[in-house]
């Protein structure tokens with residue numbers, strides 16, 4: 001097949017920081033290394049406690065702009081019999097990468113996520129994830145992650161490169177379904193979180 005489209009140009013399009021990109025700066029108010037970050041939203045599929053079949057991923061701050069996280073594959077996460085679904089694994093990487101933005105104290109969403117599936121991941125496996133931010137260029141945040149089987153130094157099962165885009169709070173309030181937005185707004189903790197992240201009002 002020939003005829004790559006503009007979005008398929010070679011060299012990991014959109015995932016390479018431009019030459020003028022800066023190293024990421026950990027925000028002085030970021031949680032200390034070793035601290036759990038906590039769920040940003042109770043109903044989040046990645047980290048929320050209120051999602052019975054969610055990933056219940058708990059991210060912990062690392063040094064610099066890095067995090068670690070653990071995720072145990074449940075029966076609800078299968079694709080092939082006894083194996084994790086690739087989309088679920090991509091979600092675990094996405095959530096881990098997204099939690100880096102807490103350390104930058106920037107509200108950001110995933111624009112691009114490129115995932116390598118290196119090894120099959122059986123149900124019952126605990127995946128040890130780690131992610132770090134590589135560079136920041138304006139609103140663009142370049143990050144990378146990997147997940148290892150069974151232990152922090154276990155075999156690599158998945159890897160990802162991602163581009164996050166900084167957004168304003170109205171990205172959520174303008175686009176989210178009103179029921180959930182109103183419910184989130186009425187939770188004092190959520191408002192606190194939202195305000196804490198509104199760094200450029």
Ligand SMILES: CCCCCCCC/C=C\CCCCCCCC(=O)SCCNC(=O)CCNC(=O)[C@H](O)C(C)(C)COP(=O)(O)OP(=O)(O)OC[C@H]1O[C@@H](n2cnc3c(N)ncnc32)[C@H](O)[C@@H]1OP(=O)(O)O
Pocket residue numbers: 013014015040046094095098107108109110111112140163165167172173181184185190191193194197
């Ligand atoms: C009040 C209630 C309280 C709520 C609580 C608030 C606090 C919550 C805190 C934190 C929540 C975090 C949740 C984490 C969950 C895990 C992460 C996810 O799964 S996020 C969901 C999946 N992602 C999306 O749904 C994005 C959907 N996409 C969009 O909305 C837009 O496309 C967006 C924002 C990503 C970009 O749109 P543009 O209009 O802002 O920007 P443009 O002009 O298109 O792009 C800017 C630059 O970025 C490049 N760019 C954009 N998309 C790209 C792509 N896919 N690949 C490569 N480059 C891309 C462009 O080429 C451009 O580059 P050049 O400045 O010209 O150099």
